[in-house]
Amino acid sequence: DTAVSQTPKYLVTQMGNDKSIKCEQNLGHDTMYWYKQDSKKFLKIMFSYNNKELIINETVPNRFSPKSPDKAHLNLHINSLELGDSAVYFCASSSTGEGEKLFFGSGTQLSVL
């Protein structure tokens, strides 16, 4: 009964490939996020969705496209993967009005070779 689950946990792929990471939360939260944690451990927001609507889109290459089919799911599709995309990607969720109490998934370690 994991609260925020994301798959896969590890993703190893070649440059130029397209890949997706899936995220689901069963907490009843209405806001979901994608964060990127690079090799220097810096955790940075990429996207935020509230009730399936995009509300935050930080400076991220348009090769990254989030999709939220419903408020419990937020997937991340990445086209034409580059070496610099290698990082840990965390999905998170929160309730409206409690945006500071983020519940994170366990992360997806993406390695682009």
Add this chain to the structure above:
Amino acid sequence: RKEVEQDPGPFNVPEGATVAFNCTYSNSASQSFFWYRQDCRKEPKLLMSVYSSGNEDGRFTAQLNRASQYISLLIRDSKLSDSATYLCVVNLSGYSTLTFGKGTMLLVSP
């Protein structure tokens, strides 16, 4: 100046020690403040919020100094299980995103 800056680590302390982490933030309009904890190869988890009056949760005490734009976390009687990276986190009013510091690693040894 970075938005959220923390003490460089790692901090190596013996069990039972008291250790303090500091954090400064650049935006004076910041409204809410937090400490998150991240274990090695795990996801961050909320440790505690930080209030202007200071707050305590067991062995952990958090303090905020708005005038100096400074946040601290004090851990008393360190346990081996406290070994982790502690992330200082700041939220701007009207925004729904958190800005994370790079974190300070704590290693508690027997």
